[in-house]
Amino acid sequence: MNLLSELGWMLTDPFMQRALLAALLVGAGAPVVGTYLVQRRLSLLGDGIGHIALTGVALGWLIGAALGVAPEAFAVPGAVVAAVAGALAIELVRRRGRTSGDLALAIMFYGGIAGGVLLIGLAGGSNGNLMQYLFGSISTVSGTDLALTVVLSAVILLVGIGLRAALFSVSHDEEFAVASGLPVWLLNAMVAVVSALTVTVAMRVVGLLLVSALMIVPVAVAQQLTHSFARTMGTASVVGVVVCVTGLTITYFQDVSPGATIVVLAIAVYAVAAAVRPLVARRGPATDPHPDLPDDVELPPGARARTDQEVCT
Amino acid sequence: MRVSRTTAEHVIEVERLHVHAGASHILRGVDLTVRAGEAVTLLGANGSGKSTLVKALVGVAAPSQGTVRVLGARLGTDRVPWERVGYVPQRAGARTGVPSTAAEVVASGLLSGRRWWLPRGWRTRVRDALDQVGLADRTESAMHVLSGGQQQRVLIARALVRDPDVLVLDEPVAGVDHPSQEAFAASVRRLVERGVTVLVVLHELGELDEIVSRAVVLRHGLVVHDGAPPRPRADHDAAAHRHLHPHDDEARRPAPLTQNPVNGSTEEVVS
Numbered sequence: 178m179n180l181l182s183e184l185g186w187m188l189t190d191p192f193m194q195r196a197l198l199a200a201l202l203v204g205a206g207a208p209v210v211g212t213y214l215v216q217r218r219l220s221l222l223g224d225g226i227g228h229i230a231l232t233g234v235a236l237g238w239l240i241g242a243a244l245g246v247a248p249e250a251f252a253v254p255g256a257v258v259a260a261v262a263g264a265l266a267i268e269l270v271r272r273r274g275r276t277s278g279d280l281a282l283a284i285m286f287y288g289g290i291a292g293g294v295l296l297i298g299l300a301g302g303s304n305g306n307l308m309q310y311l312f313g314s315i316s317t318v319s320g321t322d323l324a325l326t327v328v329l330s331a332v333i334l335l336v337g338i339g340l341r342a343a344l345f346s347v348s349h350d351e352e353f354a355v356a357s358g359l360p361v362w363l364l365n366a367m368v369a370v371v372s373a374l375t376v377t378v379a380m381r382v383v384g385l386l387l388v389s390a391l392m393i394v395p396v397a398v399a400q401q402l403t404h405s406f407a408r409t410m411g412t413a414s415v416v417g418v419v420v421c422v423t424g425l426t427i428t429y430f431q432d433v434s435p436g437a438t439i440v441v442l443a444i445a446v447y448a449v450a451a452a453v454r455p456l457v458a459r460r461g462p463a464t465d466p467h468p469d470l471p472d473d474v475e476l477p478p479g480a481r482a483r484t485d486q487e488v489c490t
Numbered sequence: 491m492r493v494s495r496t497t498a499e500h501v502i503e504v505e506r507l508h509v510h511a512g513a514s515h516i517l518r519g520v521d522l523t524v525r526a527g528e529a530v531t532l533l534g535a536n537g538s539g540k541s542t543l544v545k546a547l548v549g550v551a552a553p554s555q556g557t558v559r560v561l562g563a564r565l566g567t568d569r570v571p572w573e574r575v576g577y578v579p580q581r582a583g584a585r586t587g588v589p590s591t592a593a594e595v596v597a598s599g600l601l602s603g604r605r606w607w608l609p610r611g612w613r614t615r616v617r618d619a620l621d622q623v624g625l626a627d628r629t630e631s632a633m634h635v636l637s638g639g640q641q642q643r644v645l646i647a648r649a650l651v652r653d654p655d656v657l658v659l660d661e662p663v664a665g666v667d668h669p670s671q672e673a674f675a676a677s678v679r680r681l682v683e684r685g686v687t688v689l690v691v692l693h694e695l696g697e698l699d700e701i702v703s704r705a706v707v708l709r710h711g712l713v714v715h716d717g718a719p720p721r722p723r724a725d726h727d728a729a730a731h732r733h734l735h736p737h738d739d740e741a742r743r744p745a746p747l748t749q750n751p752v753n754g755s756t757e758e759v760v761s
Contacts, residue, residue, distance in 0.1 A: 216588040343606040346598035349586055352579055353648070356548035358572030358603030396588065404632035406590040 187429050195318045196425055200439075202330035203375075203382045203391065204421030208399075208413035209337035210375045211392030213368050216348045216406070223389030225267060225282040226260045226376045228289025231385055233259025234310045235296035242300045252310070253325065256380060260373035263289070268369040272362070313384035313436035315425065322381060329378045336371050338410075344368060345406055382421065383436035391417060394443040401450040416446060499526040500559070501656050501687045502547060507556035509542050516542045518711040519556070526655075529678070529688040529701055531719065534708035540691045541580060543708065544660045547689070548577045561656065573602035576649030578642075578659040580691075592636065592644045593629045596620060599648035619651035620644070624673055639670040646674070650681075657681060659690040663697070671697045695719055 187193050214222050237255020241248040263285060270281040297307055309317075318326070337344070347354045347364045354361050372392075379388045399412035424439030502524040509517040517539045524530050532540045545551035546558055549565055549572075563570040576599070596616045600608055609615075620626050623643040633641060642662060649657060663671045675697035682688055682701060692698065695705075699719065707715035 212588055216586045218587045220587070340606060342598065342608045343601055345590070345594065346601055349590060349595065349598060350579070352545070352548075352550045353577060353598070354601075355550050356572065356575070356577040356579075357599070357601055358549075358570060359601060359606070360603065400588065404589045404591060404635075405630070406588055406594050409588050 183430070184426070187426065190429075192316060192318075193425075193429060195320070195323045196315045196435075197422060199315060199318050199323060199326045200382055200421040200425045200435075201418055202326055203379045204417035204419070205414050206330045206333040206337065206417075207375050207379050207388075207391040208395035208417040209410055210333060210368075210371050211396045212399075212406070212410040212413055213337070213344055213348050214372060215393060215396045215400075216345075217368075220393050221282055221389065222264070222267065222372060223376055223392045225285040225289070226264050226373050227380070227385040227388045228286045228293075229263030230256040230260040230289070230373075230376055230380060231293035231307065231310065232289050232296060233257070234307065235293040235300060235302075238302055238306065239296050239300035242302075248300065248302060248306075253322070253377065253380075256310070256377045257329075257374070260376050261370055264369035264373040265366060268365055272365070309384075310380055311384050311386050312434060313380070313382055313387070315382045315435045316428075318381055326378050326381065329374045333371050333375055333378070336367055340364070340367065341407070341410070349406075383439055387436050387440045390440040390443060391421070394440070394447055395420070398443070398447045398450045401447070401454045416443070420446060499562075500524070501526050501528075501561060502689060503557075503559040504543070504547070505557045507543070507546060507558060508554050509539075509546055509551050510554045511542070511551075516711055517546070517553075520708070520711065520713055522706060522713065522716075524687060524689055526687055527682075527685050528703055529682045529690070530704045530706060531695065531698065531702040532689065532691045532706050532708065533693075533695075533720070537710075538708040539711040540708055541660055544658055544689070544691055547658055548575065569603070573604065573652055574655045576652060576654030576657045578645050578649045578657070578662050580660040580664065589632045589634055591630050591632055592620060592625060592647075593617075595633060595644055596648045596651050599651040602652070615651055616647075619647040622650055622677055623647045639666040642666055643670065643674070646677070654686065656687045657689070659688070661691050661693060664693065675701065 188197075211220075211223070214220055233256040234252045235255075236259060237251030237253070238248045240255065241251040244251075267281050267285065293307060294304060297304065343354075343359055343364055344367070346357065346359060347361055348368070351361060354364070375392060376385070376388045379391050383391050395413040395416040396409065398416045399409040402412055403409055420443040421439050424442045425435050427433070427442075428435040428438050500523055502522065504520055504522040507517050507520040507522075508515070520539070520543060522543070532543065534540050542551050546553055546565075547560060549570070553565075558565045560570050561574060593613070593616050596619050597608055597612055599619070600612055600615065617626060617629055620629055623646050625640060625643055625647065628636065628640065628644075633644065636644065642665075646659070646662060649659075663674055666674070678688060678690070678698060679701050688702075690698065690702070695702065702719055704717065705715065705719040706713055707720065
């Protein structure tokens with residue numbers, strides 16, 4: 178009973194209410210976008226955008242200082258602008274194919290961090306000011322922050338779920354999408370923009386350094402459990418919500434970093450799923466997986482492969 | 491059929507098409523016309539430009555010169571009715587990071603520039619398309635557990651699900667076992683009988699011998715034959731036949747490679 182009343186107290190705390198709502202939205206939205214990134218083998222894109230967003234935070238800080246207003250006021254808008262620009266830039270590089278996406282990501286990583294540290298110094302701030310963006314500060318979510326989170330999360334979920342068929346087609350087989358007449362460039366740009374928005378929204382919850390984990394790890398969990406794209410996305414979203422809300426609740430009682438707790442929790446769920454899967458999953462094809470296909474060669478009687486052996490490659 | 495088939499409609503019209511890929515000049519002025527209801531095969535050795543021509547037809551490869559018209563609409567300027575064109579690429583795209591089911595892959599064939607969402611009743615249409623290629627019981631199977639031939643059939647179903655008037659297939663039977671090739675030939679025959687225009691890239695005619703009405707042979711980016719399907723060379727299946735030829739952009743090549751190892755002729759070998 179004690180635990181229940183404690184949880185009841187937590188839910189009446191306005192700070193906690195805002196934090197929980199933000200965690201819920203981010204937990205649901207980030208894995209939806211992450212599914213497309215994993216499908217395109219761009220799992221590290223979120224990290225690249227996160228680093229660029231740090232430069233955006235510092236740039237917003239610099240503008241705020243120059244205008245003489247509270248320096249934090251422009252931090253999040255700065256992050257949004259920089260993240261969107263960075264994500265579109267990397268999409269352009271990927272499209273041109275001059276530099277490999279891998280190299281472009283690496284350059285974003287270094288440039289983002291170096292730019293952020295450089296600009297925050299110019300703005301008269303310290304590296305300490307960047308810490309809350311690097312590692313998250315969900316307990317200090319204000320009403321304005323929450324409003325922005327709700328709006329951006331709505332955009333993320335609308336695009337990510339509403340356009341799922343078209344985005345799946347483009348991510349699965351881009352040439353076929355071109356041959357279908359789908360606006361491939363526009364759809365790719367949408368994935369990039371939505372990834373950037375996810376990074377800036379999740380920045381408050383888990384911090385820029387751990388944003389990508391929230392987009393990718395729930396997808397890794399879901400892949401252990403299902404073979405379908407739609408179910409992977411749905412499962413990942415549920416996992417995201419559960420780890421975000423649970424992680425946040427833990428930090429209400431234990432004074433630990435919410436972002437780190439959420440990510441460690443997600444990885445723990447992944448470890449459990451990976452360990453349990455071989456025990457519960459239907460045993461691989463126990464019989465010939467292609468019984469409808471005749472053998473290509475004539476086999477003497479008794480020479481057939483035992484049916485429990487994996488014959489297909 | 492939605493097409494009004496007045497007189498011989500030109501479904502595909504290619505004029506003086508040049509395509510470059512980097513420094514190599516792959517297509518060097520190709521002309522090709524396919525009329526409604528025809529079943530045409532594109533033949534040619536490896537590297538002759540068959541796949542590039544097909545990619546240029548569906549807008550994947552950009553022409554450096556010349557024009558391509560599909561169903562009367564010029565690529566690059568007009569709005570092409572892609573929802574009437576079914577494209578089967580050579581291979582399943584590189585394996586993606588998230589597994590997907592056969593039904594999900596086939597469903598993406600229902601989308602087009604005009605339709606970004608799946609239509610009502612898409613499940614039935616997807617199941618019908620998979621049924622046409624003999625995979626009705628594999629709807630919920632993940633793509634990566636299917637065999638190579640089955641994956642190829644899923645891609646054919648993805649092109650058929652939109653009920654196309656034109657079907658463009660790039661080596662649909664490469665690496666597919668014999669029974670699957672026969673099943674494929676049977677479904678192409680049904681489509682041709684229904685009036686679907688088919689352009690199919692092949693390495694050899696094989697099972698489709700009796701279905702195709704015309705063959706276009708490419709050699710080094712040029713059309714060298716357009717007419718009745720040619721017979722394969724008598725020595726085509728001989729042990730000494732070279733299936734793979736190093737190709738050189740210059741007309742001159744080292745003598746030993748241009749000579750046919752069997753009869754010593756300098757004619758290039760078309761497989």
